[in-house]
Amino acid sequence: MTEREQELIRLAEEEVEKNKEDVERDPYRLRYHLMPPVGLLNDPNGFIQWNGTYHLFYQWMPFKTGHGAKFWGHYSSKNLVTWKHEPIALAPSEWFEKNGCYSGSAVEHDGKMILFYTGNVKDADGTRETYQCMAVSEDGVTFDKKGPVVELPEGYTAHFRDPKVWKKGSDWYMVVGAQSDDLTGKVALLKSADLVKWEHLGAIAGSGMNGLGDFGYMWECPDLFKLDGADVLIASPQGLEADGMKYQNIYQAGYFIGKLDYENATFEHGDFVELDRGFEFYAPQTTLDEKGRRLMVGWMGVPEQDEDKHPTIKHRWIHALTLPRELKWADGKLLQVPVEELALIRKDQLIEKSDLQLSDDGVGLDIRKSKALEMSLSFEKDVASFELELSETVQLTFDASESVFSLRRKSFVTGEWESRSCRLQVLAELRAYMDSSSIEVFLNGGEEVFTARIFPDANAAGMLTLFGEGTVGEMKVWEIEPE
CATH class of the missing domain: 2.60.120.560 (Exo-inulinase; domain 1)
Incomplete structure (x- = not known):
């Protein structure tokens, strides 16, 4: 761990301690949902069961209740209901992440927990750079940053983020939320044999693809998995217009059911279906646990949707995560069931x-x-x-x-x-x-x-x-x- 990372973590821990009484005095602090100890929480990250313990990371801005250079906060649990707040996992200390350790995922490989996340970089003039980065842990608590493993492929703007990684056979695959050069939202697919060298296979879904027509200018936080024989792609498109009862929030989160052709890097799918009809739900992430369940947690918030008006801000914190939900496939629809625990x-x-x-x-x-x-x-x-x-x-x-x-x-x-x-x-x-x-x-x-x-x-x-x-x-x- 570099001196800069140690310093950032120390400052964040001081911010937690300094505001602890004020935060805990808020009557709106939740009793059984995960929240930030201070500041702003958003996307769930790195959801995984590793060595029998569930780990759930989250995007965190400890120094204010607005967005900024994000850290990764970290919770762990043996049973999905009793959670322990672990030490900070990632702080935006290095050149490739200096403006935020953005969202990502976790996998197990050779007995280690490996995080993939987006390193966000902005120059003084606001020019953005983006890197998909890797960090490795042998104990599930401390992480050794390995730096960028994916740089921006051709055909996309620097809005290229939120890697979700999984293994099929002997190969690893990654989906990334993206914006193509024509300013439309996409999901990009990449492939690797060793988790370090990645090949960009192309966009597999997005605005203007697979019969969708115009469907947003950016797709965030993709997640792709198989459930009862169907391939499910979850994504959070930005830029959809309200349509009757649908798409009532500023940004949406939903899923497509289809078939991923790994050889040809294509994904044929059906209609987009919103996962949650409420006011606050975005950027969900799933994992497969040791019981064979596909579990999902979402952010109980929506970016840029009256975030500055939440009553909890006066107590120096904002936002929470949803309860864990088990996903099931029945009668052509994805069902969400609160976990039995x-x-x-x-x-x-x-x-x-x-x-x-x-x-x-x-x-x-x-x-x-x-x-x-x-x-x-x-x-x-x-x-x-x-x-x-x-x-x-x-x-x-x-x-x-x-x-x-x-x-x-x-x-x-x-x-x-x-x-x-x-x-x-x-x-x-x-x-x-x-x-x-x-x-x-x-x-x-x-x-x-x-x-x-x-x-x-x-x-x-x-x-x-x-x-x-x-x-x-x-x-x-x-x-x-x-x-």
């Missing part, structure tokens, strides 16, 4: 009701002012309408006559109600995880998902209120308390 942090069961009759007068249920909850509801086929008020800040609604489910929240910018919606023919099941300032909603076994930051009044009454027409077959609510 989340049951380990259930505390008291606050509600257990069966055959609950809904009415326009509402049914109020006491949740003891709990700020951290898991709830599960199943519905009878006669449910025509449903509204669940979780606080004065957030509501979940379903209208069977219009086949529309919505998450509504009080805007933390304007104070007015705003909503995100999707078409849903039947509401059979709803699971929701509510934290001090977030909610994640999973419908019909993960067929649709909504993630949002919410900022309720700390003194609000501890009640859930249900309105509607029909029957809730079963309702369970647990208080959550991490170990």
Whole structure:
């Protein structure tokens, strides 16, 4: 580790300690989600299970609640619910990363954990350079930087970042989020025999390819993997226009299902499908764990979307990561299911009701002012309408006559109600995880998902209120308390 890196890490650690009391005093600090100890968190990075332990890194700006020269923060866990904050993994200390250790991934090779990440460089006049870099660890905590292994190929602007690496047979492959010279978003594919020398095979997906037409000016954070026989490409396109209920955030995150031809470096795929219909979800990353599960974590935020207005900023921190989700493939759709380990942090069961009759007068249920909850509801086929008020800040609604489910929240910018919606023919099941300032909603076994930051009044009454027409077959609510 160079003296410059040691100095940057020392300064970041001092920033954590200096602001610790102020940060922890914030009533909106989350109880069971991963957050930065101070400053700004964004993309999840380097998600891997290595030697039996899960490692999850994250983009981190410790010195302010805006973006800048990013570090890699680091969490580890044995069970996906109890996390340990590890020492800083990467600091932007070297010439090839001086303006940020940007997003990337992790692989295991020869018993070592190897990180790939983007080194961001900007000159005084704002000219950008980009390098895909490698760092190696034998203990999963300290990392030896090996420097750039991929320089910018021809045909792209310097917006070329976020390498995701995997192995197939004896070869290694990398996808990189990119912008081509014609200023359209792309995903580039590279190949290597030794993780050091990489060959650029070409763009395999992007705006103007595979029948997409105009589809954004930059694609970030690609991830490509096989799930139940299908090749899945996840990407975060920037520059899509809103289309009805779709693409309502400034930037999107979604997936394509297709077939990657490794020999010819082509990827035939279907339509783009958003992964999450809520207000805050971006730049997800997946890993395959030792149980054979494809797990995903996303950033509970969106770049340039009212980031400077979050209420937590006055306490010197902003943003969080989503809960880990298991991805499953069923009936032509990618399902997202909260990992089963989340049951380990259930505390008291606050509600257990069966055959609950809904009415326009509402049914109020006491949740003891709990700020951290898991709830599960199943519905009878006669449910025509449903509204669940979780606080004065957030509501979940379903209208069977219009086949529309919505998450509504009080805007933390304007104070007015705003909503995100999707078409849903039947509401059979709803699971929701509510934290001090977030909610994640999973419908019909993960067929649709909504993630949002919410900022309720700390003194609000501890009640859930249900309105509607029909029957809730079963309702369970647990208080959550991490170990």
